[in-house]
Structure formats: structure tokens, C-alpha cells
Amino acid sequence: MPEMPELETIKRSLEPHIKGRRIDDVELLLSRQIKHPSPEEFVSRIKGQRIRELQRRGKYLILVLDNDIFLVIHLRMSGQACYCGPNDSDRKHSRIIFHLDDGARFVFADTRTLGTIYAMREDELSMINGLAELGPEPLSDDFTIEYLKDILSGKKGKIKSFLLKQNYIAGLGNIYVDECLFLAGINPLRTPDSVTGAEAKKLHACINKVIEDGINDGGTTFRDYRDGVGGKGSHQNNLYAYGRGGQPCRKCGTIMEKIKVGGRGTVYCPNCQKLR
């Protein structure tokens, strides 16, 4: 489900409700989604602690607790991190419920159960491979045109697969990659190496724009995605490529094509995104 704009929206919507609250109890409904430590240790590290701070890195949501434990959540395809007020009914597919000191709950719910959750000491954070190896974030000072040119050069794979790799750029997923390739006019099957300097400059701007627009729209709700208080995003109304296979291109009217790239469904305009 969620890519960087969705996680950022979740973080922002949760913050006013759960920051500063104490977690009085932890209810494990599906403990296999806890990857570290053991379920017993997980509970003992969290119970009784206040939520000092919320952070986001790439597609990871991180709650920093008063005892310097980092509650790290990755939602994968269908996970949700949501606040339920004292009188709200339970979420479907709740997997782990954190009972707060004001009678509300912070709920980790996940239909497909592919999501992961950790309660780590600071010195254990490097055990989470994906988190330790994340590249720079779009919109950050580290994500420069020069950096993008540098990582593109010499790479022989497909640009689409390349942009999905979190160790190069953190936070892009299937929706936003299709969008920024469309806006930049780059065919998803091209090699990163073939992207010219001018195209890299444009791609850099398009990655930032697509992510910024996604955040401003509160994310993209295609199916399950909801923000931290159950609200839908609106960026699905502003998409150019994702989900538009067989429909006319919003720029030129050509019918959009749907193909598979690296096993992922991929939509592009054969006219605006020519191969050569």
C-alpha cells in the first residue's frame, strides 16, 4: 500500500493524537509480525512508556519511546497504523493494539500480514537491513541533481526497477515511480545509464514534484490506504499513469499501455515515453 507520501501523511495525522501518550498495555493478536525481539520482550520494552516522538524514514514509521526504545513499523502492502478514539470501534484485521492512557488505542492492522514491527534499542537499529541502507529522501538536501546523475551512471538495469530500490532513493514505490517517469517522459524499460544530463535534471524535479503533490493530497487511496485517523487521500484523482492502463494519456490522448517490469505492473504512454 503505502509509499513515502502515505507514510508522511500517517505520521502527521497520528502525531497530535498519540504524541506524549503513555502505552499502558500491548495486545498481541498476531505476534509473528514482530520481527525483533521476542513477543514477551517486545511487550516489556514498550509497556508503561510514553511516546516521545514520531519519525518517518523512507517507508518506515518510527515511534521513539521515553526509554529510548524505537518502535519501528513497516506497513508493506496492506498495513495500517491508526488511532482509534475511546469510543471508536475496533479496526478490521487488527494485529497489535497499543492501549493508551487516555482510553484510546494505537492500532497496527494488516490484512495480508506482510507488515513488520520491531521494538529496538538504538544499537539494534542496524539489524533492520532496509532501514540501515536507505538512500536519501526526495525533497531533502541530500537528494541533489548531482547525486541522481551519479547513481544513474553506469547502471544497466531498467530505470523503473532502479527507482524502486530504497538504497538509492528512499520512499518511492510502484505508484510514484510510474508517475515520475511519465512526467519526466522517460520509458520505464530504459537503462539508468541511458538517461542524459538534461533528462536527469528533469527526472529529479519530477520525483520531487510527484512526492510533494502526493503529500499535499494526503496520499493515494486506491484500495486499503487510510491515514492515521482513517481518512482517505485524494492523489488518486490526480494520477497520470498508475492505474490508467487502456485509458487515454492525459497529455496527448494516446492509449496508455500496461506491461510488467521487474514483476510489477507498469503503465506508461508509448508516445510521451518513447524507448529511443
Added chain:
DNA sequence: CACCAGACCTGTCCGC
């Protein structure tokens, strides 16, 4: 290194 299939899971949709 590149690339793919398969794995991890459940739910939904589409064609027969």
C-alpha cells in the same frame, strides 16, 4: 551485478 521466480499472506475481481 542483473534478473527472475518464488516466498510471504489475504482479499477482490474477472472469466468461464
Added chain:
DNA sequence: TGCGGACAGGTCTGGT
């Protein structure tokens, strides 16, 4: 109505 297959916003592993 029922069944089988494809597909879904993500990552990881193992094989070629």
C-alpha cells in the same frame, strides 16, 4: 453460484 487464476501500494532470498 462456484471455482480457478490473476492481481494488489513491498521486500527478501535463492538460483541462473
